[in-house]
Amino acid sequence: MPLEEVERRLREAYDRDFHFEEGRVLGSMCSKPEDIAVKYHALFSEANLGNRGLYPGTAELEEEIIGDISELMHLKGGWGQFVGGGTEGNITAMWIARNLSEKKKILAPESAHFSMKKATDLLAMELVDIPLDNEYRMDVDALEREMDGDVAAVMAVAGSTELGQVDPIKEISEVAGDVFLHVDAAFGGMVLPFLEDLGRWSGDWDFRVNGVDSLSVDLHKMGMSTVPSGILLLKERGYVDSISVESPYLTTKRNIGLAGTRPSGAVAGAYAVVKSMGRKGYRDVVKRCMENTEYLVGKMQDIGFEPVIKPIMNVVAFKTDRAEKIRKEMDKMGWKISTVRRPKAIRMVVMPYVTRKVIDEFTEALDGLGYA
């Protein structure tokens, strides 16, 4: 194809996509990456930390960011690596748990992300759904009843996909005892530390809980960096021996994790955004997102919708029997929201690019449907 034709085709495809800055995407857990992240992601686009010896500079950036995020999650020592996102983080954690224990069962809350189903299938494990309490957190008594000698891993969520709820991780850890405990903080990991700073939330959810063995957190969600930018953290460095393989043709003797080639522009992107925003930058973003979430709740209540739970973070769902109908009709008007199956609800994620003007327009359009 002539170059102009190629570029015309690419532009056309780009224009057909929905873009965060247009403001109508209200159901995404990813956000518009900061400009500085985009710039340095592009500069490092050939980097491949799967062949680490060729990229000593990028490797150093990865170590530094893993160090910063470990500190944020209260992990001392330990080990971490960039992964493709929450899905890869969860699957890798279950892979480690299975190999360390040589057992099959994963106990996970009903609210767990669908990546747990993929992990179970790929690893030939068995997923046991643990029911939720009336606040939609993992029911610890139900967990206790399911604990037996076949359990390879217990997993808990810090910031559930549908409601932004946080499981009682300290109590879960007490029940799990020596069994491998994984925390999925893909979304909440870059929200909860700043809610704590702001005095808006408190609780033990990260490596402060002694029994937590691994944690996944995504910088391409509330970290405001480029895709794919997930991080998996492990309490013990030695855990990776259970999943590393010989990599004779590469610059390092052993390869760790699911990916061979690792897209590492995202490491530079993450470095750029994490270092330039700093703790204060993220705290300010989370503060604004929470204030806008509360604004949305108020506006929704004004037109007759009640939240399923008082939002802990910037994920909020509103009860309605007509969730799917509302989603479809709003979609026709260009609004992208999602739905929750149990309880039936419509769900919004108030990401940093969502403004009050957008919330006003959205609630006005929703009110016009007359479904409250």
Ligand SMILES: Cc1ncc(COP(=O)(O)O)c(C=O)c1O
């Ligand atoms: C709690 C949680 N875990 C895992 C994931 C999967 O993350 P990814 O889509 O980056 O693989 C998500 C995605 O939204 C999530 O909300």
